[in-house]
Amino acid sequence: MTASGPLGEDALAPVVEAALSLGAADDVEVSVSHSWGALTRFAASAIHQHVASEDTTVAVRVVVGGRVGTSSTNDATPRGAEAAAGAALAAARLTPPDPTHAELAGARDLPRVEGRYDEGTAVASPKQRAERVAGLLAALRPGQEGAGAVSTDAEERSYATTVGARHYGLTTRAAASTVIMGGGASGHAEDAAVTLDDVDAADVGVRAAATCAAAVDPGDVEPGDYEVVLLPSAVMTLLEHLTTTFSAKAYAEGRSAFSGRLGEAVASPLVSIADDALGPGALGLPFDGEGTPRTRVELITGGVASAVVHDRTSAAAAGVASTGHGLQAPNPYGPVPSSMVLAPGPHSVDDLVAGIDHGLVVTRFWYARTVNPKKTLVTGMTRDGTFRIDGGIVGPPVRNLRWNVSVLDALASCDGVGSRLRTCSDEWWDTRVPALRLRSFAFSSVTDH
Amino acid sequence: MDMTGEALTLAERAVAVATSGGATYADARLVDVRAEHLRVRNGEVEAVRSSTSTGIGVRVVRGGCWGFAATGQLDASSVEATARLALEVAAAGSALQRAPVALAEGDAVQASWSTPIDEDPFAVPLEDKLDLLVRSTTTMLEVPQVSIAHGSFDAWRRSSLFVSSEGARIDQHITQCGAGLGATAVGESEVQNRSYPNSFGGDCGSEGYELVRRADLLGNAARVADEAAQLLVADECDADVTTVVLDGSQVALQVHESIGHPIELDRVLGMEAAYAGTSFLAPGDVGRLRYGSPLLNVVADATTPGALGTFGYDDEGVAATSTPIVTDGVLAGFLTSRETAAEVGEGRSGATVRAQSWAHLPLIRMTNVSLQPGAAASLDELLDGVDRGLYMETNRSWSIDDKRVDFQFGTEWAREIRNGTLGKVVRNATYAGRTQPFWASLDAVGGPSLWKAWGLPNCGKGQPSQIGYVAHGAAPARFRGVQVGVR
Numbered sequence: 001m002t003a004s005g006p007l008g009e010d011a012l013a014p015v016v017e018a019a020l021s022l023g024a025a026d027d028v029e030v031s032v033s034h035s036w037g038a039l040t041r042f043a044a045s046a047i048h049q050h051v052a053s054e055d056t057t058v059a060v061r062v063v064v065g066g067r068v069g070t071s072s073t074n075d076a077t078p079r080g081a082e083a084a085a086g087a088a089l090a091a092a093r094l095t096p097p098d099p100t101h102a103e104l105a106g107a108r109d110l111p112r113v114e115g116r117y118d119e120g121t122a123v124a125s126p127k128q129r130a131e132r133v134a135g136l137l138a139a140l141r142p143g144q145e146g147a148g149a150v151s152t153d154a155e156e157r158s159y160a161t162t163v164g165a166r167h168y169g170l171t172t173r174a175a176a177s178t179v180i181m182g183g184g185a186s187g188h189a190e191d192a193a194v195t196l197d198d199v200d201a202a203d204v205g206v207r208a209a210a211t212c213a214a215a216v217d218p219g220d221v222e223p224g225d226y227e228v229v230l231l232p233s234a235v236m237t238l239l240e241h242l243t244t245t246f247s248a249k250a251y252a253e254g255r256s257a258f259s260g261r262l263g264e265a266v267a268s269p270l271v272s273i274a275d276d277a278l279g280p281g282a283l284g285l286p287f288d289g290e291g292t293p294r295t296r297v298e299l300i301t302g303g304v305a306s307a308v309v310h311d312r313t314s315a316a317a318a319g320v321a322s323t324g325h326g327l328q329a330p331n332p333y334g335p336v337p338s339s340m341v342l343a344p345g346p347h348s349v350d351d352l353v354a355g356i357d358h359g360l361v362v363t364r365f366w367y368a369r370t371v372n373p374k375k376t377l378v379t380g381m382t383r384d385g386t387f388r389i390d391g392g393i394v395g396p397p398v399r400n401l402r403w404n405v406s407v408l409d410a411l412a413s414c415d416g417v418g419s420r421l422r423t424c425s426d427e428w429w430d431t432r433v434p435a436l437r438l439r440s441f442a443f444s445s446v447t448d449h
Numbered sequence: 450m451d452m453t454g455e456a457l458t459l460a461e462r463a464v465a466v467a468t469s470g471g472a473t474y475a476d477a478r479l480v481d482v483r484a485e486h487l488r489v490r491n492g493e494v495e496a497v498r499s500s501t502s503t504g505i506g507v508r509v510v511r512g513g514c515w516g517f518a519a520t521g522q523l524d525a526s527s528v529e530a531t532a533r534l535a536l537e538v539a540a541a542g543s544a545l546q547r548a549p550v551a552l553a554e555g556d557a558v559q560a561s562w563s564t565p566i567d568e569d570p571f572a573v574p575l576e577d578k579l580d581l582l583v584r585s586t587t588t589m590l591e592v593p594q595v596s597i598a599h600g601s602f603d604a605w606r607r608s609s610l611f612v613s614s615e616g617a618r619i620d621q622h623i624t625q626c627g628a629g630l631g632a633t634a635v636g637e638s639e640v641q642n643r644s645y646p647n648s649f650g651g652d653c654g655s656e657g658y659e660l661v662r663r664a665d666l667l668g669n670a671a672r673v674a675d676e677a678a679q680l681l682v683a684d685e686c687d688a689d690v691t692t693v694v695l696d697g698s699q700v701a702l703q704v705h706e707s708i709g710h711p712i713e714l715d716r717v718l719g720m721e722a723a724y725a726g727t728s729f730l731a732p733g734d735v736g737r738l739r740y741g742s743p744l745l746n747v748v749a750d751a752t753t754p755g756a757l758g759t760f761g762y763d764d765e766g767v768a769a770t771s772t773p774i775v776t777d778g779v780l781a782g783f784l785t786s787r788e789t790a791a792e793v794g795e796g797r798s799g800a801t802v803r804a805q806s807w808a809h810l811p812l813i814r815m816t817n818v819s820l821q822p823g824a825a826a827s828l829d830e831l832l833d834g835v836d837r838g839l840y841m842e843t844n845r846s847w848s849i850d851d852k853r854v855d856f857q858f859g860t861e862w863a864r865e866i867r868n869g870t871l872g873k874v875v876r877n878a879t880y881a882g883r884t885q886p887f888w889a890s891l892d893a894v895g896g897p898s899l900w901k902a903w904g905l906p907n908c909g910k911g912q913p914s915q916i917g918y919v920a921h922g923a924a925p926a927r928f929r930g931v932q933v934g935v936r
Contacts, residue, residue, distance in 0.1 A: 049515060049810055130544055444881070
């Protein structure tokens with residue numbers, strides 16, 4: 001017996017129609033999401049947590065007289081959808097009118113996107129994931145232990161509104177990540193793709209094991225301002241802390257570092273960042289949580305602040321079209337870039353390292369938190385492999401350091417961009433990023449490991 | 450949903466299928482969660498959302514391995530299929546098994562438990578709850594420098610039925626709610642926030658709407674907005690090494706990050722290494738490791754009335770209890786599960802295991818991990834011993850390393866302390882340190898009248914990631930020789 005599979009658009013249609021059939025409402029939006037997935041987790045080189053779950057949720061937004069209410073249920077039957085619609089209507093009737101409410105999505109063609117769903121991944125078995133874990137752990141060197149996870153997830157979503165939107169999409173996502181530990185050191189690697197077969201779990205193990213082996217006996221290091229090569233997982237962390245900067249809501253409210261600065265140079269000319277849920281290597285559906293087709297948005301172009309992402313509310317306020325970055329209603333957070341890509345450059349990691357006389361290579365950042373969003377000031381730690389650079393060559397490992405940097409200032413010091421994009425993820429989104437060389441990165445303290 | 454009858458039949462059927470399929474242990478949690486979330490911004494309602502979610506999670510031990518599967522389909526066929534999937538999942542793990550899972554003693558308890566509440570938060574009229582947030586945010590906007598005023602209300606009711614192959618049958622209903630305000634003042638190059646009663650969506654507890662009424666949001670709205678405006682023009686916090694007095698809410702977060710997480714025994718044993726990290730603690734440190742000053746006394750108490758981490762029975766069916774964690778500055782215990790307790794030779798679990806939902810695997814979570822009150826009768830008494838220092842209130846940023854040693858926190862509000870008195874307001878205040886030296890610098894703790902349980906509804910852990918609802922009781926406390934104004 002293996003995992004479940006999609007129910008199909010036709011099977012979800014009665015649920016959708018039951019919600020849309022609500023009387024006494026001006027407009028109705030319904031999103032039916034059937035998701036199923038499993039994760040095989042390991043620690044100390046043994047599978048210790050192995051989980052699988054499946055659920056279908058029905059989320060309804062109702063508009064009546066400018067008043068808005070939402071409700072959701074996982075009773076994914078027509079009766080459940082009717083009840084959710086009724087609850088949303090009842091809430092709307094008790095709520096003051098919302099002057100910021102933007103029109104629900106109408107009929108729009110979706111961009112043509114291929115290859116976002118893989119049947120084999122959707123029905124991958126526990127045994128298949130366990131085999132990938134075994135393949136990953138085969139890379140362990142003597143004295144090493146592995147912790148991590150291999151996961152396979154799938155979603156089908158039907159979205160519709162009473163003003164004409166009708167979308168259906170299927171997606172899968174497979175991922176492997178690991179922290180290999182040994183000799184007081186650790187190394188990290190990860191990979192994610194639409195298809196389980198495209199996730200090279202064995203290579204994830206090889207990379208992490210090699211980093212761990214190189215990181216044994218980390219030495220002393222002094223805090224200070226360093227030239228650094230950030231490997232892709234670390235670059236991902238910097239980008240994820242620009243989501244407020246890239247939000248049209250924050251921009252309009254003056255909270256964004258881009259507020260009043262579109263068209264200005266904010267980073268090195270070598271840095272170009274876009275949000276592109278449709279591009280090669282991206283994962284996910286081609287429409288956002290409000291049923292708006294996703295679009296590519298150039299956020300930083302050659303170091304210049306170019307644009308911000310919109311949802312339907314921020315777009316209506318700004319008199320522009322949504323860029324397809326809305327979350328499912330209700331959404332007090334505003335639009336979110338969830339598929340960022342930093343354009344690759346010409347350099348290998350060795351090239352980047354060769355350009356530094358004295359500096360550090362950072363595998364990954366950890367527990368980064370925004371200290372001052374207007375200044376993109378962020379603090380965090382290094383983790384799982386930090387090494388000296390001496391004379392353009394990767395040298396001995398060092399203990400982990402805490403950093404306090406302005407992300408945009410750090411990107412302004414970029415003078416080298418790696419050529420290879422890797423898909424790096426945190427719990428919310430996937431980014432496609434290369435390695436970067438930065439000429440200034442401030443470390444404020446050193447920990448004991 | 451009726452948590453008896455049909456629900457009991459389904460849960461028992463899941464366990465029966467699991468045991469007949471070879472499980473040496475099995476449990477089923479059938480959970481129904483009802484939630485309400487309200488958001489108001491600048492006097493306008495931004496979100497009114499209600500939700501319901503019902504499902505069953507089945508956990509098995511088969512061949513010495515854990516397996517877990519969950520479904521939102523509550524019909525007999527789907528539930529039985531889910532139990533069989535849990536068995537298949539466990540079987541797949543056997544190829545990479547270390548030691549067979551062993552469990553500390555469990556209870557075949559038959560029980561019911563409900564959160565004691567005065568006023569059902571779901572029964573309060575929606576228009577009344579919205580009106581409170583609208584009036585509060587409108588009041589905050591009367592301060593010219595405040596351009597964003599937001600208010601929030603959240604409520605959850607989790608009804609669960611726990612059935613185990615050992616004979617446990619537990620019916621539990623947990624009610625939780627919370628509310629809060631926030632004012633944002635935006636300047637040319639600064640954005641400053643001020644929150645009340647706390648910055649994590651306000652204050653939350655396992656209580657009814659009486660928690661919200663007691664918070665007096667409307668009565669504090671003007672002050673919150675005024676403080677945001679003050680921060681916009683305040684001086685920057687200077688870099689220094691000085692005495693710091695933290696308010697109770699910030700002490701609560703300090704406890705969370707630098708005590709609550711490192712004492713999770715699954716972290717100590719390496720089970721969270723791939724995501725949240727490990728711990729600087731080892732099992733043999735109990736009774737030996739000096740965690741901090743003799744004034745540091747910490748207890749994990751899942752019975753604290755009204756606290757967010759309070760329940761009757763954890764998700765392994767073990768009755769809520771109180772566990773000493775640090776006594777007179779020395780490590781005294783860990784947060785344990787049945788599996789981890791057995792691994793370190795303890796006879797019983799500390800009853801800390803909970804899951805975010807029916808769809809998530811239950812994990813060791815903090816309960817109410819609280820710094821016990823000290824002797825200082827007032828904040829003035831804490832300030833009195835300070836010639837020069839910094840008072841810091843309400844968390845703004847937080848970060849700590851993967852072993853829970855090196856940390857840095859920032860607060861929304863800070864005031865200089867000069868000769869025992871609060872002085873000028875400073876902004877962008879941060880402080881940093883290492884866990885054991887920091888707690889060793891603790892030299893005064895506020896007394897019982899200053900102590901409060903602070904709820905944190907956003908503690909992340911596990912893969913797939915899940916949220917835990919935890920709390921920390923704390924009073925203001927004083928620390929010497931702390932690095933502030935981190936650059």
